[in-house]
Amino acid sequence: MAHAVEQEYTTTGLNHRKLLMWVFLGSDCLFFASLIATYMVYRGQSLVGPYPNDIIDVPVTTISTFVLLMSSFAMVQALAATNADNRKATINWLLATALLGSIFIGFQIVEFNTFKNEGLTLGGNLFGASFFTLTGFHGAHVTLGIIWLLALAILGMKGRINSKTALDVELCGLYWHFVDIVWIVIFTLLYLIAGFDVGPVAIPGG
């Protein structure tokens, strides 16, 4: 989809691909909502440890969250550079976004490994199962985003990204920001709110 597409007539004036992306993100919202719901339903329901308070490291994840937020900033810059037909800046900002995303994934890999060593596994308890499933699928989304960004950067080097094809960058940006926002929700719920839960039943009546 990376070639120049002439702007064709649409009933609403909205580009087909942009509309497609918005509706897709709506669909993806429900996907994450269901995973998050699973996590919240099982909050405090694990029969054996480790429990969140034993292993969740809020300060470290705050750093990786900050990195991911910065990547959204880089993404905005990449789109601005594309619209300004500044090829070099476009490529650099795209690569910067991808790099920041990769650092986030690096943090996640380290985190997963640490958790595993501390006894949290998919099969160990419900906390592990719902935690790894939710953050794992989020990580997979970020990884896909990184591949997309790199593909755009390569196209940029071939000179195929410019203000006429800025939509290619914009769509990737929409996706990227969405994945970021989902992370903010996950960070708030899993780390800031539920990250200090101790023992099996943490919520009254839950």
Next chain:
Amino acid sequence: MTTVDHKRIAILYGVTAFIFLLIGGLEAGVIRMQLASADNDLIGAGRFNEMFTMHATTMVFMVIMPLGVSFFNFVIPLAIGARDVAFPRLNALSFWIFLFGAVLMHMSFVVNQVPDAGWFSYANLTEKPFSPNRGLDFWSISLLVMGVASVAGALNFIVTIINMRAPGMTFMRMPVFVWMTLITSILLVLAFPVITVGLIELTLDRNFGTHFFIPAEGGDPILWQHLFWIFGHPEVYILILPPMGIVSEILPTFSRKPLFGYPFVVFSGIVIGIMGWAVWSHHMFTVGLGPVANSVFTITTMLIAVPTGVKIFNWIGTLWKGAIEFTTPMLFALGFVALFIIGGLSGVSHAVSPSDFQQQDTYYIVAHIHYVLFGGSMFGIFAGAYYWFPKITGRMMDETIGKINFWLIFIGMNLTFFPMHFLGLNGMPRRIYTYSAELGWENLNRIASFGYIVLFVGILVFIYNILKARNSRRVSHDPWDAPGLEWSIASPPPAYNFAEIPQIQGRDHYWIVKEKAEAAGTPITEPEALVDPSSIHMPSPSYWPIFTAVGVTLIGGGLLSHYALSFVGGVIAMMGVIGWSNEPAAAPSDHH
């Protein structure tokens, strides 16, 4: 294999789904033969479980849904004045993934490890200790694969309908079928992710050691029920709204007057689409969610009957004082209305939670769902098939055989499913593979099984009628004198659909055009003239959709065999996406 033309994809969907209809129908036949007499031992309990599971799964996901999509594909671009869908290659991808996913599901028969936990596969029966073979892995993974196809297809139709309407076709001028397609697609896009998460968790439980639905480890089987029915109830509307749309096209055509209360039909559809999210727990009244939850869901469920009732009154209002022509599509549409009323009423009777306690898991429920899904959905689909057949092929199906076809199916359907109401009220549980003679259920079961044979003959007559139509006379482009835009072009429509994108003059556009021409003394007898196809810029055929679909399916297939295969599938899918992105959507040409 490489086509991206929405009309050919429609036929691919239609033929494929019809083959699955026969497979699912034969499974139903085995069930009916087993139950035809008391203490029967034609098949054992295990086989019986496989039969009802695969019958329902097939009919819901591989017959009614894709048949709906087949109509979306054929009709939507024509009805809104577009040359194709918004993303023709994505459309082809949806079809191939659907087909491969369905084949993957049926591979379970080849290895004789067939899903057997019912179409809603309640946890924790579905967990490894209780369902040790791979049947349920086939079930969940194939559904995940087909889910990709459904969502991709729905995204495509949402964009197509919102963005590709011909000038003048405002939202409130859209044919009701287009409206229902839009609502269905939105429901699909929002409901499928929920079941996707449920299926992923089930797959993780069965293969990766998690305990999402295992009570012994703190897991909650009820969560599965919630996830399933939050998807499952909107799914019911995904199955019924498209046929409602079809019927809303056919009733006005053969009553020779516009749809009565068009805005009410549209808005009641929207209301159903929204309220459909707030009723799911009516499937779970006997779970013990408590009196408050049961009361709330009783009320919401009874309320959702109101917009449905509004539609029924509008259909009847359309017929009122109309010059009714009893053609075959009209008969099926009227059959739809009649049978759907029966199914709707029995539905309201188990909306009331105390009454549902008596009906839960009995044949009364089986009767209800077949009145809405066969009497409703399938009758709407048959109506649509007879209605649009001359547009699709340029030939007419035989009307006399069509009427025989209708009456056989109508009588067969009632003989099969009406007695089930009584069986249920007499206490016969669903999903039992046999029963003892002293329970007194044998006679009604006999009638139901005999009805099945009548129904089956009816389906054979339908096939015969289609085959026979190959040699029938060609008909004009507008044999029904219909109001829809699709009737203004040649039958079968040329690849580019419209030589000139039409200017829409109102609801029932083509009636308006014909009336004006009549008044001007130059009645329309010919379709829009054909032009040289090379003068119109159309999407080129592409190998990438089928290539990518193979990759996506292999990812799922790998989960069922060797993970290495999943990896290969991932690589193929990735290559497909790259190839796809680098291929121009249409051959370059000057601007049109």
